[in-house]
Amino acid sequence: MFLEPKESILNLDAYKPNFGSSNLKKLIRLSANENALGYSPRIDKELKIKSFNRYPPQHSEELIKTISKINNLDQNKLILGNGSDDLISVIAQTFLKPGDEAIYTEYGFLQFPQSITVAGGIKKIAKDINFHVSIDNILNLITDKTRLIFLANANNPTGTFISKSEVYRLINNIPENILLVYDAAYAEYIRNDDYIDGSELVENFNNVIMLRTFSKLHGLAGLRLGWGYSNSKIINFLMAVRGPFSVNSIAIEAGIIAMKDIDFQNHCFDFNLKSMKFMEIELGKLGVKYVKSSTNFILINLSDQDKSSTKNAVLFFKKNGVLVREMNVYNLPNYIRVSLGSEEENNYFLKLLKKFITQNDNR
Template identity: 30%
Template structure:
């Protein structure tokens, strides 16, 4: 080949996103498709977000504020953290890339859970860094194993709490015991994309540790509970010195004006956020009850999705569910064969999904009987 593509790129795999609804409709010729694959908010964004977007249309020809001043100022008021500790990007995906580009040289190492968010790995690979994956036998992050995996080359440790794709989380005591043991030149990225959904009592605010641990970076997003995944806006908190470096690396207009205005509006609608969280908790309880009655084991989730063991062929189940109009994430795509990850949706969709799932399992059982 005449092009000299970097080896890091030639050896990378393309990210497999949840299948879009339009693609499933087109490919399978079905009218009604429900996506429960990408942990999106089934209730959508607050009406205030939509109003803010309409108002912003008049400024469509202008470049956005590259420093996202209004949004950082709002986040500062809400969290009590200073504005120079806050950085914004086009989704936390973009910020993960910024962090990787800022720290990682060839042959540096990152540490992440074996079943954790795949973008940590992809962005490290792009920089030529090595990925050290730690034990997740019980599908929860093993902080002890993470600490034991530290070497002279470790630059970043990714803690995803709650963790995607398992939904599992860890509490304050485990975190405190862990962070004390990590040398302070190693960056700890606490990815809290699902924090708004957490119900465990010993959950903690990672921002409370920023003063003591300058090596801590906290990432959050408007894509999940705020229902703004299409707008692409994520935010982070870190030591101002680090934030200064991140702003050298991030694309100057990474966060478009609509996203900035919408995020400010979303922060102002706490009532709506409360409803979203309540609906998610109701859906989660419904799934737990159904799965228990079917005798299937699931990972207790602190997020807006549930991972469970189908005790069958997840890829087959995935394809059959799709034909019935439900898109989910098969464990085969996540390195956990046999499992499926299902995003919690509206109660109507949850009930429809469960009906379809049970039909699929009995179809498979019938076929197995015939072939015996």
């Protein structure tokens, strides 16, 4: 008889986001919320690392210092991870024992339920209201077994965020022995007084960790680099659980350059804002409904176009070389999530969408 994994893993599917594949040579990937503009051009010029025979530092002082300086944060409260995905699992492994409960939201990021299950925890799902996180629904799920609350703000796949006052209403109403995991993967795309990235919560409360990533606006998804900010006691627990060399040398060096390249960050921010406005206007002209997004992707409702499901739409786009993400896993069969691409890619996507709608009208 083969060795079996622990019970919580037995029926677990691997979290393999289906970003899609296609036989076409030229493929436009709008299914993974990446940065269509690439990454800081300074990285190709300045990256020097060659000593691949050496282990990376376990705790890169230089990257930590850079993050701390640019974001005005206390360096003793920072942790790096192999993507923020890695930190999400480390948090679940650190704080959940079998039978403990963890809350996440209905249309929350899929890595949350995955990590809870792997850790042996019990998943509690707070219903969203109109594609927005509901603080009341989260609070109503709290029991004396609750250990973690996962909140992505802004959220993937809805693209919506909840306001500063709502976030404070949450943190002010949860007991100190529950950790709020505040995942701000898209924070760099939002410049709005009503939005907080979570760092001020960490300064004011002991039971919050903010998570950030280099995969989105910084465009370094392939290098796997994320970071967390929390009180130093929590950071020390996580450091003990995290793999000692989980962040590689190239990611560290590229991360330092990316964090310092404010011009590139501003360029990506401006471009994203412009593209989102353009997309909203064009979708409006086509009469296509969408959820208003503050991120680099948009959730589009195709129910008026194709009453059965969006499967046809996803296949149609794929046949024409564009990968978009279907939302069946969230029980949203009439929606697709589309990342913003380059100007040319966005135009091409819209051209295809128009064609798809016209075809359906003529059925």
